[in-house]
Amino acid sequence: MKITxxxxxxxNNNRAAAFNRQLFEETNTLVxxxxxxxxxxxxxxxxxxxxxxxxxxxxxxxxxxLATEKDAERIRTLGAQxxxxxxxxxxxxxxxxxAAVLPQFDFxxxxxxxxxxxxxxxCPSGYDLGQQHKVAVLSVPEGNDKIPxxxxxxxxxxxxxxxxxxxxxxxxxxxxxxxxDLSYIHPQSKLIPLSAKTGEGMDEWLxxxxxxxxxxxKQSISQ
Amino acid sequence: xxxxxxxEEIVQLIEQDARIKxxxxxxxxxxxxxxxxxxxxxxxxxxFDVYKVQENNCLTTDAELIIHVEKAKAICTICGQQYEPVxxxxxxxxxxxxxxxxxxxxxxxxxxxxxx
Numbered sequence: 609m610k611i612t613x614x615x616x617x618x619x620n621n622n623r624a625a626a627f628n629r630q631l632f633e634e635t636n637t638l639v640x641x642x643x644x645x646x647x648x649x650x651x652x653x654x655x656x657x658x659x660x661x662x663x664x665x666x667x668x669x670x671x672x673x674l675a676t677e678k679d680a681e682r683i684r685t686l687g688a689q690x691x692x693x694x695x696x697x698x699x700x701x702x703x704x705x706x707a708a709v710l711p712q713f714d715f716x717x718x719x720x721x722x723x724x725x726x727x728x729x730x731c732p733s734g735y736d737l738g739q740q741h742k743v744a745v746l747s748v749p750e751g752n753d754k755i756p757x758x759x760x761x762x763x764x765x766x767x768x769x770x771x772x773x774x775x776x777x778x779x780x781x782x783x784x785x786x787x788x789d790l791s792y793i794h795p796q797s798k799l800i801p802l803s804a805k806t807g808e809g810m811d812e813w814l815x816x817x818x819x820x821x822x823x824x825x826k827q828s829i830s831q
Numbered sequence: 832x833x834x835x836x837x838x839e840e841i842v843q844l845i846e847q848d849a850r851i852k853x854x855x856x857x858x859x860x861x862x863x864x865x866x867x868x869x870x871x872x873x874x875x876x877x878x879f880d881v882y883k884v885q886e887n888n889c890l891t892t893d894a895e896l897i898i899h900v901e902k903a904k905a906i907c908t909i910c911g912q913q914y915e916p917v918x919x920x921x922x923x924x925x926x927x928x929x930x931x932x933x934x935x936x937x938x939x940x941x942x943x944x945x946x947x
Binding site for chain 1: 841918
């Protein structure tokens, strides 16, 4: 017996993503899915971001890693709520994993939810989690070639945080070339050079987040 | 190797449907995979073979996977030329700009399955 299905392979994921998106929109929560290769500095950027915004906003974090609670513990010491998802070998977070932990957050009192994806420049870009924004972190020691070599990631993110710019004097990273590569692959994308360590460039990133929160709140007023 | 995870999605979707239609075993699965869909046919075949030998799904050990490859096609938004892009950055061979709108090649669907 032949049964015609004609369904997208990511149907179940996309259904969960739509569920997540509806919850985020109804509660006017800004949700940002942050992706990068391992070691680019996602958690450090999040720590500094939470420190800077803790007095303005209520922030939650979903941490995705193959194993351990290490990142969630780092975030919790700053007073933000962090829920760890361990994928046990899985190379990305999917929308159902996110949906499963959402009841642990109090969305009526949450302004921003950061999702720190599993460190990997390939698979995470293929899965919609229901977020409004996708951000990629690239770091100076990774070298200049990551944007052209992992085009799918950079085509699907609207903002690139170029981290560890404090190391530029010691390495051969060409920021202008990175901007050029990004504008070729995704002209609407934007690159912010920053250093989570020294704080350089962090203001522009924080400004981008504040604008996002304001947009979410404005939607709630107009509704 | 996200094809393992993608194949898990495929097996789950078929199982959901098989349960509803009271299908006990699956002998054939047909997919359509675009050349720019980010899924590699060889890796999908490998993942399929791994799932076949697992006892907790409806695929039989002699189940067959058929992949219909969908070629990539882009149309340049500037000059209108149709061409086959080799990467997702659809660079028009005439304009030399990444001005192509992808019209085929990104599909990744389950077409059908056969069982009883």
